[in-house]
Amino acid sequence: MKTNSIWMAILAASISVAQADEHPMAASAVMPTGHDHTAMMGRPMAWTELPILKTKMSGKTRETTVISIAPQNIVVANIDAWSNNLKDANAHRQLVMEMAGAKLDKPATGGFQMLTAREEQTDFVRVASTVYYFGERGAKNPTAMFMQQKNELEIIPQPYPREHSRYRADEDWKFLVRFKGQPLVNQKVNFETSNGSKVETLTDAAGVLTLHIPDDFKPVEEKKEGASHDHGMRRGADLVLATEYADGGKTYLTAFNSTYGADAYDKRNLAMGFGFALLGMVGAAPLLRQKKTEKKVDTATDKKEEV
Amino acid sequence: MLKSLFPTLGRFRFTVQIIMLFVTVYGGALLGSYTVDRVSQALPSLSCAFDKMTGDHCILIVNQHQLHHRVGEALANAKDITLKVFIPTLMSVGIFFMFFFFLNKAFCGWVCPLGTVQELLRKIGLFFKRPLHQFEPSNVGRVRPVKWLMLLVLVLGLPLLAGMGVASNELGDPFCQVCPSRVVTTLLTADTEQIAVRTGTNINFFLGALGNAMFGFMIIAALAVRQPFCRICPLLSWNALFQKLSPMKLVKVDSHEKCEKCGVCEKACPMDIHEIGTEFGKKAFHEDCTLCGRCAEYCPDDGVIQIKFFGIPLFKSSRDYYKARVKHESPEGTKKKRVIPILPKATPNNG
Known part of the structure; x- marks a missing residue:
């Protein structure tokens, strides 16, 4: 019953956010002044009602690139950014919402950044979370940063895809679900993708969820994606995981969102791959024939031994 | 050990x-x-x-x-x-x-x-x-x-x-x-x-x-x-662009008369660098060298080819090492049958 009420609350929040987006002044009555309220609200997503954080890159050159984070389906004034260098005094910083979202600065150490947005009311806490990666040589191992407690209810990637890698369809990835640092056993987790998949699954005895990302890309979508220089890092579709837990009269809802790509063999042909390798092998095969006038290979050695 | x-x-x-x-x-x-x-x-x-x-x-x-x-x-x-x-x-x-x-x-x-x-x-x-x-x-x-x-x-x-x-x-x-x-x-x-x-x-x-x-x-x-x-x-x-800048080097003597007729190091080289046999001094450390050390292992004369780090020899050719090495493997890499040392028969003590 409680679960249903929370889902209804989310839906209501989404509707109110949608209305606020259409009529920004309506929202200003309940929001603190000094910020752009429309941006704080975020736009409701058509594909999900769960709270998510969307990252967007803008700027023509590498030097002028700006990363902005837009919360969607959640009402927040700040976004928390957690750098993977825990010793840095600026490792945890609050990003203030602006017109196009909160600007994410690149810390000197680069690497993985955990981003969380928290909305708290008297009877519920909602958290949206995601990860952003800045390519940087020698970046610290982010495991400790991921494991650091940031909110009561958390979904933690185990691990998050490293550089040159990403979540992809038809792959299994693990996530730890915990409440106040304790793993949640048999915890229900909802999974949704912008391609329309919806799955409900449970954590295991260690509080770990093994998620099989479905291959739900439509052929048209694959064409759109193009085949340019992608490094396997291009945006494909969005995914979100969410879980809910009630404790001490409060209901906690936490979501973790990211992007995922088509499966590993998308626009690849394994049979042709082996075929061309075989062709190369056939080309080298004459080298394996015995020479007609085979010399004794160790003549020189024997001769030298006599020296 | x-x-x-x-x-x-x-x-x-x-x-x-x-x-x-x-x-x-x-x-x-x-x-x-x-x-x-x-x-x-x-x-x-x-x-x-x-x-x-x-x-x-x-x-x-x-x-x-x-x-x-x-x-x-x-x-x-x-x-x-x-x-x-x-x-x-x-x-x-x-x-x-x-x-x-x-x-x-x-x-x-x-x-x-x-x-x-x-x-x-x-x-x-x-x-x-x-x-x-x-x-x-x-x-x-x-x-x-x-x-x-x-x-x-x-x-x-x-x-x-x-x-x-x-x-x-x-x-x-x-x-x-x-x-x-x-x-x-x-x-x-x-x-x-x-x-x-x-x-x-x-x-x-x-x-x-x-x-x-x-x-x-x-x-x-x-x-x-x-x-x-x-x-x-x-x-x-x-790597060849930088090889002269490292203190780790392959070093060959400036002259050695036996090299002309020998050529075993050339046969041992997996990159077929014939210059290791024909050249001397700095020229012997060729751009194709991978510092595998086989030329030094298979050089039959003492100290002709060496691998040095900051001038300190880490490995140098020696006749004894060469003789032991070729008993097991030819310079081209062919394994030889393991040589079992034949011990002299013990003479019965009639005494």
Whole structure:
């Protein structure tokens, strides 16, 4: 019953956010002044009602690139950014919402950044979370940063895809679900993708969820994606995981969102791959024939031994 | 103790190669998923970034990306070329050199996973009694320029042109697309994704087909030719640019009269560097040398060829070592039957 009420609350929040987006002044009555309220609200997503954080890159050159984070389906004034260098005094910083979202600065150490947005009311806490990666040589191992407690209810990637890698369809990835640092056993987790998949699954005895990302890309979508220089890092579709837990009269809802790509063999042909390798092998095969006038290979050695 | 474990330099090098094969291919799986982001990302050997378990990856992918995304794009935008644009590239080269300074081209001969795989394949070829094809002084010169061409065109030229918008964007990392280490190391982790040819565009397809054919050719050729891909590897030429700057060197005496008639070191060299036998002094340390040390192992005269670090000999040729070595393995790599020492019969004591 409680679960249903929370889902209804989310839906209501989404509707109110949608209305606020259409009529920004309506929202200003309940929001603190000094910020752009429309941006704080975020736009409701058509594909999900769960709270998510969307990252967007803008700027023509590498030097002028700006990363902005837009919360969607959640009402927040700040976004928390957690750098993977825990010793840095600026490792945890609050990003203030602006017109196009909160600007994410690149810390000197680069690497993985955990981003969380928290909305708290008297009877519920909602958290949206995601990860952003800045390519940087020698970046610290982010495991400790991921494991650091940031909110009561958390979904933690185990691990998050490293550089040159990403979540992809038809792959299994693990996530730890915990409440106040304790793993949640048999915890229900909802999974949704912008391609329309919806799955409900449970954590295991260690509080770990093994998620099989479905291959739900439509052929048209694959064409759109193009085949340019992608490094396997291009945006494909969005995914979100969410879980809910009630404790001490409060209901906690936490979501973790990211992007995922088509499966590993998308626009690849394994049979042709082996075929061309075989062709190369056939080309080298004459080298394996015995020479007609085979010399004794160790003549020189024997001769030298006599020296 | 160490001497019984590693009776020869060859055995010691083979042990290091096997350890490094595991570190470069599976290191990330053993040491944690994010290891590759934390070590050098500028290793002077073909450790592949496409291998999801790798412990570190080679400098060539970094060079291609930086030329493509930073230098090329900056040139195309006709903006002021600031130091900021070049700093990442200079950083990569600097970190690469920090590694390279100590081991020089031993990264090729001792660390590179593809080099190790090729040596293992030659051992299989020997097991099946396949012949050995060697380059003669008359024809080895034909293949040597290819590695420079690979470096200039595939690692430097095309990525830069792609970044400037002159060449197709898909030519941003053309060497990685044809590098056999990408296929070999990923197959070693049971991942068949990289051997599957990309079919998205004609360029993708062409590079994929070429890379796979080269991989297939190398696998079979390595059974009968020592280090077939190393001879055209752009990392060999990249490393050759820096080899004179390292204190780790192959050193040969300035003159030695027996060298003219001997030539055993030439036969031992897996890269068919005939200059090691015919040249002296600095010229003997050729650009194709991988510092495997076989020439020093198979030189039958004392102290003629040495591997030195800051002038300190780490290994030097000796007649006794040579005589023991050739009893077990010919310079070309053929194993000999184990020699069982015959002990003199004990004389019965009638006394």
